[in-house]
Amino acid sequence: MACAAILALLAVFLLTYFLVLPRCDASTDSPTNETISSASIYSPSRGVKAKEKPPPDEDIMDEDGALSDQNYESFNSKEDKIHLYEGWNPTRYRLIIEPNIERSINNGSVWIDVTSDPKVHGIQPIILDIYQIDIIDVHVLEITETNGTSPVPIETNSDSNSTLWIYVRRDFRKRASLVRLRVFVEFISRLSDTLQGLYQVNYKDETSGESQWLASTQFSPIEARRCFPCMDRPDKKAEFEISIVRPYEKSMILSNMPHMFSNTHRPGYVQEDFEVTPRMSTYLVAFIISNLVESNITTSTDVAPRIRVWSRPEMSDMTGYAHKLATEILPFFENYFDIKYKLPKIDLVAVPDFGFSAMENWGLIFFRESAMLVPEDKERRSSAEHTEHVAEILAHELAHQWFGNLVTMKWWSDLWLKEGFANYMSYLALDNVEPTWRTRENFAVYELQHAMLKDADTTSHPISFEVSTPSDIRRIFDPISYSKGASLVRMMNSFLGEETFKNAVRSYLKRFEYANAVQNDLWQIMSEFGHKYGVLPPQLDVKNIMDTWTIKAGYPILSVVRNGSDLIITQQRYILPQARATDKSRWYIPITLITESSPAHSETPSYWMTDQDEQIVIPDVVHPDEWVCLNVNRTGYYRVKYDYDSLTQLSRHFEQLPEINRAQLIDDALNLARAEYVTYDIALTFLIRMGHSYTDILPWAAASKGIGYLTNMLIREPAFDSFKTVMRHIVLPAFQHLGFDEKDNETHVQLLHRATVVYLACTFGYDRCTNRAQFLFREWIRVPAINNIKPNLKNTVYCVAIREGGVHEWRFAYKQYLETTSASEKEVLLNALGCTRDPSLLSKYLNMTLYMESGIRKQDGARAFSAVAGNSVGFEIAFDFLQSNIEQISKYFGDGFSILSKMVSAVTTYMNKEHHLNQFERFIAKARKLNLKQIESSVKLSTEHVKNNIFWRSRSYYQLQGFLEKLVSDMNLN
DSSP: OHHHHHHHHHHHHHHHHHHTSOOOOTTOOOOOOOOOOOSSOOSTTBOOOOSOOOOOOOOOBOTTSSBOHHHHHHHHTTOOOOOOOOSEEEEEEEEEEEEETTTTEEEEEEEEEEEEOTTSOSOOOEEEEOSSEEEEEEEEEEEOTTSOEEEEOEEEEEOTTSEEEEEEOHHHHTTOOOOEEEEEEEEEEEOBSSSSEEEEEEEEOTTTOOEEEEEEEEOTTTTGGGTSOBOOSTTOOBEEEEEEEEETTOOEEEESSOEEEEEEEETTEEEEEEOOOOSBOGGGOOEEEEOOEEOOOOOOTTSSSEEEEEEOGGGGGGOHHHHHHHHHHHHHHHHHHTOOOOSSEEEEEEESSOSSSEEOOTTEEEEEGGGTOOOOSTTOOSOHHHHHHHHHHHHHHHHTTTBTTTEEESSGGGTHHHHHHHHHHHHHHHHHHSGGGOHHHHHIIIIIHHHHHHTSSTTOOOSSOOOOSHHHHHHTSSHIIIIIHHHHHHHHHHHHOHHHHHHHHHHHHHHTTTEEEOHHHHHHHHHHHHHHTTOSOTTOOHHHHHHHHHSSOSOEEEEEEEETTEEEEEEEEOOOGGGOOOOOOOOOEEEOEEESSOOOOOOSOSEEEOTTOSEEEEOSOSOTTSOEEESGGGOSSOEEEEOHHHHHHHHHTGGGSOHHHHHHHHHHHHHHHHTTSSOHHHHHHHHHHHHTOTTOHHHHHHHHHHHHHHHHHHTTSTTHHHHHHHHHHHHHHHHHHHOSSOOTTOOHHHHHHHHHHHHHHHHTTOHHHHHHHHHHHHHHHHSTTOOOSOGGGHHHHHHHHHHHSOHHHHHHHHHHHHHOOOHHHHHHHHHHHTTOOOHHHHHHHHHHTTOGGGSOOGGGHHHHHHHHHTBTTTHHHHHHHHHHHHHHHHHHHOSSSOHHHHHHHHTTTTOOSHHHHHHHHHHHHHHHHTTOGGGHHHHHHHHHHHHHHHHHHHHHHHHHHHHHHHHHHHTTOO
């Protein structure tokens, strides 16, 4: 008790002491766009890494922080808008395709049945999307009322990189009213090597030692047109009858539907026919030709759907967890949505080289190997983080079988309708099947926090907005669509209530099954059920509420001021200070709160702040001498800034608050300080309070993200020594309490928590941590066959050892990378290889990303590059490499998976000086000349990030330096 009292007094003293010091203007606007080092650990050469998320495509600003029309035009001058054709709708495709590996082409033919759109007058041309497809023959038949056919005279015009136009000849058009047509196209398409369309992969079979090839598809978002002529839009749904011609030696061939027949096509080749799919979008069509094997997992044959898992033979023993989880998650969704899974089977395939983490193809889900395979031997070769990562991805892709596959957004503008919902629903599913993981609470740290970091810049975009070019479409697959979308779905679930929300979702899916929807369709149903169940006041409409969140970028900060027992609450947009603007955005905000005398948790809004309200007063809600905390369980998508009295009470009673709100206080304090709404003393005070709460998993996880930005900004500055000293003081008690080594029978969340604390202890140079890490790695080098490093600590141990070691340690790690069959182990080693402080090794490592013989697959190129760019010794080396090789990088990786954009984002992590900005602008000029339109968004966001860093260094750095030095002196930390 005495110790707790001393800590409370210390925190109040620090808060009081710092708050009376001079500070920057706290009334200014500002966001925080966290770009955390993707390497695993700090050295004198390294920044801090938070839980990895795929970096978004980003955006270019002019000097005032606004979107530069000139830059936009120059990047997009040669990119045509996608033609949104009308007049004909496909009903069925009959596709026959044969990949030719030797010639890197596909020979194919397709029959497309189309019907005229009754809303469009006259006989319109039939327009098919193609990309790098050569058209051999085209003819059209009319389907009569008796299902007979007769030829239709046509003329065609095609551009192999865009469109095939099929015109009914004018003389025929005058005398015929065409309703149903059958279009035949014979074609040759490219067998890609950039993981887009229908592509080929070469890999080594570890069992036989021989080289193998496979051909697989990735048609999302607009890549079906690379494989066959089609109406490649999500709203042009049709049935698909698919046949694949394969060589005899390829024994495994799968598509969306079950296999039907095998027929000899010609000597040495077999044609495999599959059942007809339900109506679906082209981006969901999938097939694979390979020698992958089905895992030998015993399942009941009378259970529908049939679930199978496939992988390379040597990895089949790592597929059990994915299969087990799928058998548990699928019934959960069937029950939650009150809709049975619609297909007779579902195959889960670990593809040796795959651009995304996974793809939800209906009935045939593809994964990177690292996103599906979980080693489950007695040595626990998979970390808790990796196991959770696999579970999240699998649940996300299974949720898509309803959100996205059964009901599809009408156009990519509403991508969030499938990605936001799938993301949120995955957390509900995991909370059901893995209840000890505390998944629902983790959402606020791993999704909401992540979204807020990316949504804080002026270059952020609304989650629903018009997209019209291929680059537009590809770059919205980012944290705004995924994590912000999921956060807004979670907020809706909160203010409508679980049962109302669930029943509305069921109605939405049933009303639009096999069809397409826009967000207004969802709003209408949510309003209906909100009013029906009495949880939504009659004067409120979900459209009025949610449009304020979906059709504008950013989010609000609520400023809370006490006035006796009243609260005065003001809203404004959170935005970073270098782009200070007169932004008048307002939101419809559900406000929840708890107080010391009324601590019961309820996510039902107690108050609403409308988009017309700049300020509201909540009367008689809190006693003057008690704490008040807004945003219960952090279900609202906003930050909260408290006045001095409220901060004092919250600091004094920090341990009384719900753990998720303690995490919120820390995250908000760090980011409000970064944006100059408050000063850094507040954040330091809450971090010190957190340091003595050894078992608070969520606050530590939340803090590690905010600490990452400070580490990256300070690591090359004089203030870093003081920062390390203070951080060691904060981390040391938890490290001493938990220890470095794992204990028997620790839970999943305890393993994750220790990994966070050990990582921070080693990051800030605590000798007991770094010495233990180096000892374990040396033991592994001594006996390579025995690796006693626990999976949950490998990220930290490997990086520390390679950072502190030399060429010998680096080569050993690279050899292990080549030899391991564990995909997750490969990713850990890829990260660690970028930790070295040897410039020659860093340069060598970057060059290795551009040739397959190095063993680094294309899918992993961005990870390896980011590991170097996330190293404070390596980021300039990485930037030079990017500038010198940008054309080769663009050609090698293609434009489908934002790899080049991820590299652009990664190199700006440490940039915080004017000469960095000048160098980056010269790089932009080079990219502009090359018309690399796929990085336009990344360049915009990265430019703003650098400018924000420069602004922070010119102002906040000196403020923070003063606080840190004062703390070190007053608390005798030296």
